Amino acid sequence: MTGASRGIGAAIARALGRDGWPVGVNYRRDKDAAERVVAEIEQKGGRAVALAGDVADPGAPDQLFEALESHFSAPVLVLVNNAGIARDDLTPSLGDEEWSAVLDTDLTGAFRFTRRALKPMLRARAGRIVNISSVVGLRANPGQANYAAAKAGLIALTKTAAIEVARRGVTVNAVAPGVIDTAMTEEVATDLLAMVPARRAGTPEEVAACVRFLVSEEASYVTGAVLSVDGGLAA
Numbered sequence: 001m002t003g004a005s006r007g008i009g010a011a012i013a014r015a016l017g018r019d020g021w022p023v024g025v026n027y028r029r030d031k032d033a034a035e036r037v038v039a040e041i042e043q044k045g046g047r048a049v050a051l052a053g054d055v056a057d058p059g060a061p062d063q064l065f066e067a068l069e070s071h072f073s074a075p076v077l078v079l080v081n082n083a084g085i086a087r088d089d090l091t092p093s094l095g096d097e098e099w100s101a102v103l104d105t106d107l108t109g110a111f112r113f114t115r116r117a118l119k120p121m122l123r124a125r126a127g128r129i130v131n132i133s134s135v136v137g138l139r140a141n142p143g144q145a146n147y148a149a150a151k152a153g154l155i156a157l158t159k160t161a162a163i164e165v166a167r168r169g170v171t172v173n174a175v176a177p178g179v180i181d182t183a184m185t186e187e188v189a190t191d192l193l194a195m196v197p198a199r200r201a202g203t204p205e206e207v208a209a210c211v212r213f214l215v216s217e218e219a220s221y222v223t224g225a226v227l228s229v230d231g232g233l234a235a
Contacts, residue, residue: 002026002055002113003083005034007182008132011204012080012211013037017046019212021078024068025050028083047072055083055109056101061116075120078215081110081154082132084147091145099146106150111157114172118165127170128215131158132207133226135178138234141192151176155226162224171223173214177207178230198231 004013005027014037017023023041025048027034034050041048049071053060068076084106087098110131121127136144137151155174162172179192181201193201207229213219214227228234 001078001080001082002109003028004080005030005037005050008177008180008204008207009080009082010037011208012082013048014040014044015205015208015212016078016080016215017041017048018044019216020046021215022046022072022074023048024064024071024076026053026055026064026083028052028054054105055113056104058112060109061112065116069120075124076117077121077124077126078128078130079113079117080130080132080211080215081113083109084132084134084150086144086147088143088147090143094145102146103150103153106147107153107157110154114157114161118161118170121170122165122168125169127165128219129158129161129170129172130211130214131155131172131174132211133158133174133176135176135192135228135230135234138176138226138228158226159224166223169220171214171219173219173222173224174226175207175210175214176226176228176230176234178202178228178233180204180207180229192233196231196233197235200231202229202231 003009004025025034025037038048038050053064133154134151136148158174179201
């Protein structure tokens with residue numbers, strides 16, 4: 001899975017490791033954090049490997065998939081696209097660089113990884129893809145035009161890919177977290193938290209629980225869905 005060294009990604013990696021999935025823990029910069037996640041998975045009897053790679057790099061999907069396939073001697077049949085960055089600013093002052101950086105990582109990167117993942121999945125007639133979108137892909141949040149566009153685009157990609165591959169036993173779904181207690185949401189959480197009907201932030205583990213279901217056999221008839229994990233914020 002991409003972006004798995006901390007926060008929501010780390011929680012998902014640990015959860016899937018507990019369920020017996022071999023886990024590729026992708027990171028861009030924080031090697032130590034990724035290796036801690038790997039160690040935690042292995043301490044619980046699971047299998048994991050840390051893999052460096054920037055998902056915005058067009059060559060990253062082939063590089064990381066080949067490393068995983070070699071390490072575990074098996075095709076990759078589960079992909080979680082979690083890597084994401086934010087470069088917030090109001091639309092009138094949002095620069096081209098901030099726009100492109102977020103779209104390249106949060107949307108284009110997920111598309112490239114999805115495209116690469118589908119090749120072995122379609123051959124195997126089995127597979128699970130889960131894209132981590134966001135509540136701001138469903139409702140507006142000032143100052144996040146680039147992030148919202150990327151996350152809304154990820155939902156559209158999810159739905160389109162899902163219907164294209166449904167006949168082949170592959171499901172594609174999205175999870176849209178709201179205000180989750182992670183370092184990435186600290187700066188925007190205060191304003192949004194006041195709007196959450198549940199009156200609290202969610203936890204990375206609550207998001208991970210939804211991903212666990214979507215990659216399970218029990219979710220074989222769920223595809224093209226967007227599961228909000230937001231305490232009612234997008235309701």
